[in-house]
Amino acid sequence: MSAGSNQMNVAVIGGEGIGPEVTTQARRVLSWFIAKRSLPVDLTEAAYGLEAYRATGEVLPPESRKVIDAADAILFGATGGAETKEVPIEARKKNTLLKIRKSLDLFANVRPIVTQPGLYEAAPLKARVLEGVDFVIVRELSSGIYFGEPRGIETLPDGSRRGFNTTSYTTAEIRRVARFAFELARTRRGKLCSVDKANVMETGVLWREEVVAMHAAEFPEIELTHMHVDNAAMQVVYRPSQFDVMLTDNIFGDILSDAAAVAAGSLGMLPSASLGPVDATGRRQAIYEPVHGSAPDIAGMGIANPIGSILSVAMLLRMTLGQPEDATLLERAVSDALAGGARTADIVEPGAKPMSTSGMGDAILDALERLAH
Incomplete structure (x- = not known):
């Protein structure tokens, strides 16, 4: 300004x-x-x-x-x-x-x-799947695997190569984007689906624990659900109308929003x-x-x-x-x-x-x- x-x-x-x-x-x-x-x-x-x-x-x-x-x-x-x-x-x-x-x-x-109803005929999904779809993906954008260290490509002793990236999240990084998503859900239909991979990733475990704790302490009126990312990838094209606000990390949000584009046409x-x-x-x-x-x-x-x-x-x-x-x-x-x-x-x-x-x-x-x- x-x-x-x-x-x-x-x-x-x-x-x-x-x-x-x-x-x-x-x-x-x-x-x-x-x-x-x-x-x-x-x-x-x-x-x-x-x-x-x-x-x-x-x-x-x-x-x-x-x-x-x-x-x-x-x-x-x-x-x-x-x-x-x-x-x-x-x-x-x-x-x-x-x-x-x-x-x-x-x-x-x-x-x-x-x-957009005007695009039902051009969209790759059936019209009955598209009716009532109106949700928001909130993606954490400044942390996670895109920014994690160490990262790189190295040559191993046997001459082969190894590429590696690091994903990590802190309590503060999770909580500030979760608060944003919960506050957004308050202005919409009051539903938040948090997407992670808590069954195999420690960052997912921490993500879910922090979201659950914030929900209990600050946003108990919001309907909170959890979904693993592989299931979420299917659900955004199978029944996208079920979602209101979807909260997820950097790489998952990147992928899921592109997948969800089929609902928009x-x-x-x-x-x-x-x-x-x-x-x-x-x-x-x-x-x-x-x-x-x-x-x-x-x-x-x-x-x-x-x-x-x-x-x-x-x-x-x-x-x-x-x-x-x-x-x-x-x-x-x-x-x-x-x-x-x-x-x-x-x-x-x-x-x-x-x-x-x-x-x-x-x-x-x-x-x-x-x-x-």
């Missing part, structure tokens, strides 16, 4: 692959709200990834880092892909998205899974928010981004689905800008556009003609204009 004003700062970082294409549409939508709804928001573009490296020799140039640190929220596109082999491994490792999340202490990743439909702690001024830094990756195989073709990025704007409106009515308006516009037949290639029915990335952006903006009048 700008000093002496209520102006919020949002950094816009397209990144790599299809990231810039989908983020362009998300920025168009956010700009509509700034212009038509008088949102006090300043948008600042920042470079990241291959193009930034070509221009500066840095994946994340110092100027981009300054923009990130000053931002109240970051609207991010995607990172990685085959074309990034041009970037040396050490330059890439220096400023990965994982390290940016860690540096901002973004510990809670929120991934809503909501079905496509990975391109899913938004996310990565949230840090609230500081003394009430500020909470956040990254809003689609769940999908950089999809280098279709980058530059103008066919990527921008809805995950656009719905990430809805999350930004609700969670950082404090505009729940605007967030609901945008979600309705997306639903209306889909109900009216707007389809990109990943969600199109057999035999129908898909529209471009910008065409989907146009359809959602048209729906916003109709709903706003």
